[in-house]
Amino acid sequence: MGVRSLALGAAVAGLALVPLIARALDAPFYVTLFGRIMIWAIAALSLNLILGYGGMVSFGHAAYLGVGIYTVGILSAHGVGSAFVQWPVAVAASALVALAIGAVSLRTSGVYFIMITLAFSQMLYFLGVSLKMYGGDDGMTLAARSRLGSWLDLEDGVVFYYVVLVALLVFHVLAARLVSARFGLVLRGVRGNERRMRAIGFPTYRYKLAAFVIAGAMCGVAGILLVNFTKYVSPGFMHWTRSGEIMVMVILGGMGTLVGPALGAAVFLLLEEVLSGYTEHWQLVLGPVLIVIVLFARRGLAGLFEREQA
């Protein structure tokens, strides 16, 4: 416990120091890199709630990322630039889309669930492609980052970085509480043995759906941050390979562990960063790494440090 808290504290302190170190080294690139890692960590964290803790293999998680991105992009294109409008609307939109997709998908299980979530996210992808007004296939650039107020200017890369860091920390704490609370135990119970859960009196469907919506909304926040980060709206963010990448991050880092998703996002994106300098086929290396992790560390990288009961 002590060692783990210490490691976590060190990681947070390290992340908080990134902009200072980057400035000292005159390498602003690091702020961008770690900002991106943290945004994807939020997406992975949200998927981990349903995949890792709830055992729901959703293969369309990028859809909610996309809903967050498009909501901010579309509002911005129509001159609504305030974060206080954009963000709540974007979160509500991703929650609603998750509610609709979840309500249908959760009536199935196993391979059918995987396929139906994949199908829904591909529908949204093609919806994005068909939105010619908002760039269609090519996407469109975001005129400006969301306006939070003169005291917090997101156009400043360092300010934006700290907003992302705070968001990641808040979601980490929320997730940590949730999975140990009554709701989280129901989720884990469903993963372990759904039939038994029903037999002891849990209406499992509504708990799964609630988790699905929470995860969708949380991923919508990742979308909000991502579109502000890249200043770019594109259906590419909803492509099924993106859903696959988020899933790989979760599995790499450790399903059903608290720090796993962030760890997975970091390793995934750092590998990409380092290896793509040598070859565009960097996933040739990622593949074997993933296989080794899946075979020898069932609970991912985090499982090597974190001893926690399912």
Add this chain to the structure above:
Amino acid sequence: MTALLVTEHLSKQFGGVIATDDVGLSVNDGEIHAVIGPNGAGKTTLIAQLAGELAPDAGTIRFDGRDVTRLPAHERSRLGLARSFQVTSIFRNFTVLDNVALAVQAHSGSSFHFWRNARRDPTLREPARAALAAVGLADRAEIVAGDLAHGEQRQLEIAMALATRPRLMLLDEPMAGMGREDGERMVELLRGLKHGHGLLLVEHDMDAVFALADRITVLVYGRVIASGRPEAIRNDARVIEAYLGEAESARA
């Protein structure tokens, strides 16, 4: 005595196979009603229908005077109908106490709580410990359930059903795979449970059935061929022919 559970004309088919054929039976409060029959007689299918996992094709199930035929499993559990499983069905990665506390949680209001640590909630842990004590697993509370010995896992099955504070328990072969010693302990446990609960017991161990049952119903190919007090069943010619004779010869 009042009948807690009553079925009438219960029928279920899978394709051309008749699994449950016009079954009528009842279980009273404070009674152990055993259902026996050769393999494939439809005992587990019957339990699945009573518990709400399978919908019958025809017939009614009444629990405590209320028609529950179309009620889903979790709502029947809320009304006080609990079940245990033939193949041990526990949360293997949870501790023993977590398993039972989850069953308590299912019956203590909504679980839409996102902040407080449920593992430190005495309103869940205390009743769970009591249920564990009732089945003799009090000192195994902190063990991971998957690490329990087989007999203990069967006891945990009962504790989880018990923790939902049921009025009637559907027990699907609680002694499955148990050795003699564990089996005897289970018989004592079930005898104790009779007070305050109705028990519907599906069991292959005939010694246990005749030691425990107040009434026995014999099922063959989904059909009730006899029902009555143990002495009557033991001497029933059709039963001996259809079932007990076979079991006796198998044992010899």
